[in-house]
Amino acid sequence: MDLSAINPALLLASLLVAATPILLAGIGELVVERAGVLNLGVEGMMITGAICGFMATIVTGSPVFGFVFAAIGGATLAFLFALLTQYALANQVASGLALTLFGLGLSSLLGQDYVGLKPPSTPKLDIPFLSDLPFIGTVLFNHDIIVYLGIALVALVWAALKYSRIGLILRAVGENHDAAHALGYKVVRIRVLAIMFGGACAGLGGAYISLIRVPQWTEGMTAGAGWIALALVVFASWKPWRVLLGAWLFGGVTVLQLNLQAAGVAIPVEFLSMSPYIITIVVLVIMSADKSRAPASLGRIFHASS
Amino acid sequence: MKFTKLLATAAVALGLATSAFAQDKTKVGFVYVGPVGDGGWTYEHNKARLAVEAEFGDKVETTFVESVPEGADAERVMTQMALQGADLIFTTSFGYMDPTINVAKKFPDVKFEHATGYKTAENVSVYSARFYEGRAIQGHIAGKMTESNVIGYIGSFPIPEVIRGMNSAFIHARKANPDVQFKIVWAYTWFDPAKEADAAKVLIEQGADVILQHTDSTAPLAAAAAAGNIIGFGQASDMAEFADGPRVSSIIDDWAPYYIARVKAVMDGTWETKSTWDGIGAGMVGIGEITDRVPADVKAEALALKDALASGEYHAFTGPINKQDGSAWLAEGEVADDGTLAGMNFFVEGIEGDIPQ
Numbered sequence: 261m262d263l264s265a266i267n268p269a270l271l272l273a274s275l276l277v278a279a280t281p282i283l284l285a286g287i288g289e290l291v292v293e294r295a296g297v298l299n300l301g302v303e304g305m306m307i308t309g310a311i312c313g314f315m316a317t318i319v320t321g322s323p324v325f326g327f328v329f330a331a332i333g334g335a336t337l338a339f340l341f342a343l344l345t346q347y348a349l350a351n352q353v354a355s356g357l358a359l360t361l362f363g364l365g366l367s368s369l370l371g372q373d374y375v376g377l378k379p380p381s382t383p384k385l386d387i388p389f390l391s392d393l394p395f396i397g398t399v400l401f402n403h404d405i406i407v408y409l410g411i412a413l414v415a416l417v418w419a420a421l422k423y424s425r426i427g428l429i430l431r432a433v434g435e436n437h438d439a440a441h442a443l444g445y446k447v448v449r450i451r452v453l454a455i456m457f458g459g460a461c462a463g464l465g466g467a468y469i470s471l472i473r474v475p476q477w478t479e480g481m482t483a484g485a486g487w488i489a490l491a492l493v494v495f496a497s498w499k500p501w502r503v504l505l506g507a508w509l510f511g512g513v514t515v516l517q518l519n520l521q522a523a524g525v526a527i528p529v530e531f532l533s534m535s536p537y538i539i540t541i542v543v544l545v546i547m548s549a550d551k552s553r554a555p556a557s558l559g560r561i562f563h564a565s566s
Numbered sequence: 567m568k569f570t571k572l573l574a575t576a577a578v579a580l581g582l583a584t585s586a587f588a589q590d591k592t593k594v595g596f597v598y599v600g601p602v603g604d605g606g607w608t609y610e611h612n613k614a615r616l617a618v619e620a621e622f623g624d625k626v627e628t629t630f631v632e633s634v635p636e637g638a639d640a641e642r643v644m645t646q647m648a649l650q651g652a653d654l655i656f657t658t659s660f661g662y663m664d665p666t667i668n669v670a671k672k673f674p675d676v677k678f679e680h681a682t683g684y685k686t687a688e689n690v691s692v693y694s695a696r697f698y699e700g701r702a703i704q705g706h707i708a709g710k711m712t713e714s715n716v717i718g719y720i721g722s723f724p725i726p727e728v729i730r731g732m733n734s735a736f737i738h739a740r741k742a743n744p745d746v747q748f749k750i751v752w753a754y755t756w757f758d759p760a761k762e763a764d765a766a767k768v769l770i771e772q773g774a775d776v777i778l779q780h781t782d783s784t785a786p787l788a789a790a791a792a793a794g795n796i797i798g799f800g801q802a803s804d805m806a807e808f809a810d811g812p813r814v815s816s817i818i819d820d821w822a823p824y825y826i827a828r829v830k831a832v833m834d835g836t837w838e839t840k841s842t843w844d845g846i847g848a849g850m851v852g853i854g855e856i857t858d859r860v861p862a863d864v865k866a867e868a869l870a871l872k873d874a875l876a877s878g879e880y881h882a883f884t885g886p887i888n889k890q891d892g893s894a895w896l897a898e899g900e901v902a903d904d905g906t907l908a909g910m911n912f913f914v915e916g917i918e919g920d921i922p923q
Contacts, residue, residue, distance in 0.1 A: 274764070469759070474785045475792065478603065479604065480600070480604075481760065481785075482760070483755070483758040518764055519768050521751045523749075530754075
């Protein structure tokens with residue numbers, strides 16, 4: 261065993277990278293669920309974002325454009341879900357599962373010609389002085405811009421939900437859509453926008469995997485990250501900062517367990533392998549012992565006349 | 567008639583029509599563990615499926631299901647294929663072993679071919695390739711080329727197949743360079759590009775400058791390319807798209823000749839249970855082109871090793887070799903028997919760390 265082989269600065273830095281995809285997808289899904297909609301299609305939207313972003317980056321050569329296109333791709337797929345569930349009043353669980361399958365299929369179709377290509381690398385932020393700080397510079401100030409975008413989104417969503425009028429309306433729609441409707445809010449329109457926001461975030465998360473974390477396109481490459489993001493929202497009791505905590509825990513333990521394995525620590529590998537899931541769940545479940553609960557209208561279909 | 571009923575009737579009619587039409591065709595099903603576009607393991611199996619179609623044209627009809635989890639889902643997929651009239655089913659991952667045996671019991675008239683397993687039955691054959699021969703060549707190149715003397719190895723699951731590869735690579739890396747060390751990470755997945763890339767990054771951060779992988783996607787190579795000045799090898803497929811970057815050679819699985827032979831056997835009615843385990847000599851394991859990044863003398867040694875393995879004059883597990891705990895396994899000049907190799911569950915002397923049990 262040689263723990264000195266593990267560099268804590270690099271470990272913390274890769275924690276932020278490993279957490280970003282599920283953080284982005286999770287915070288998007290949180291907004292959707294707070295609006296009272298359960299979209300199980302996160303995985304499908306992520307993988308669609310992954311391929312859309314990858315294609316756009318290869319074609320234009322610009323990762324920034326790639327991420328924009330990934331968000332558009334994810335939001336477009338989410339709009340399909342919105343059409344089905346908000347206008348056609350289809351069952352949300354079934355539509356969400358279908359969206360995942362559809363997204364996986366669509367992405368492999370789109371990605372046929374993009375297997376084995378290398379995307380141009382996304383520049384890392386290089387802040388004079390700050391990035392050169394020992395330890396802190398490596399951990400905090402030496403990342404690509406999407407890492408910071410993810411954290412900023414969490415803060416933004418938290419502030420919006422807690423302090424802004426928009427947040428209040430969104431929560432009203434999620435808690436009791438009949439009352440919100442009676443007050444004159446456009447329940448369906450608000451939900452459609454929330455769903456598309458969720459799709460855009462999931463798309464960004466997917467593109468982060470295909471453009472930065474791996475970086476390449478492979479079919480099915482999100483490999484379940486969308487489901488983890490979904491679980492994260494529930495275990496985080498629909499609270500933004502807890503989603504951040506959960507994502508960091510999950511990403512952190514994932515990277516840590518690989519590091520421990522490589523350093524030859526004498527903990528059975530099976531335990532190390534399951535540790536990200538267990539630790540994340542245990543911590544978040546303990547935290548949710550307070551009176552947090554799901555949005556009351558979550559998953560219920562709204563129709564103005566009924 | 568209601569619309570749905572009409573649809574249902576049409577579907578039944580269509581089903582009858584196709585099954586009647588397909589009577590004289592040999593139906594072959596393939597169960598894949600990853601997507602056909604993984605660029606590695608499943609990609610090569612699918613290539614062999616296409617070769618079967620090209621060989622027999624109209625006389626054969628192939629179907630495949632990709633990304634089938636190992637376990638109960640696999641059993642459902644196989645059952646479904648058998649119910650749809652498959653004559654021969656290839657199940658292409660180690661974890662399909664028990665599902666294959668279970669389903670085979672229920673369908674005695676359907677032939678099954680299970681890759682990399684060891685359980686056979688009246689209607690179940692097993693086939694695998696001696697990938698460890700390719701690993702020996704990788705190990706040699708890795709040992710010669712590493713400057714940090716640390717070689718990172720991404721394992722999937724602790725099964726004999728993977729352990730054999732690690733041992734073979736290690737033995738030959740040590741022969742080439744006595745100071746070499748292996749750092750091993752078990753990913754517990756065959757296919758998860760993000761995790762595979764993370765594993766590669768971790769190994770690189772901990773000083774490895776050569777990455778060997780036994781997972782199915784090209785992600786570790788992509789991570790190696792991003793890290794710079796790291797070498798790696800194509801796994802299961804050539805992965806030649808990384809040839810101007812980290813990939814210096816590869817192990818290529820060539821299943822096509824075997825698949826064609828077995829489909830032919832079913833057509834001729836000569837199919838019988840057998841265990842096939844072919845290596846470089848028979849062409850089931852190919853070695854991808856060694857790039858110019860490898861010094862000429864190392865390349866020549868690697869190719870000489872390949873020829874010796876192919877002709878059978880050298881065996882990758884030739885004594886003296888001790889087990890990890892120091893006890894003797896193979897005496898001087900002794901060669902490992904296939905039984906021990908097939909069930910290999912120990913590391914050889916010099917590898918650090920335990921095999922997860």
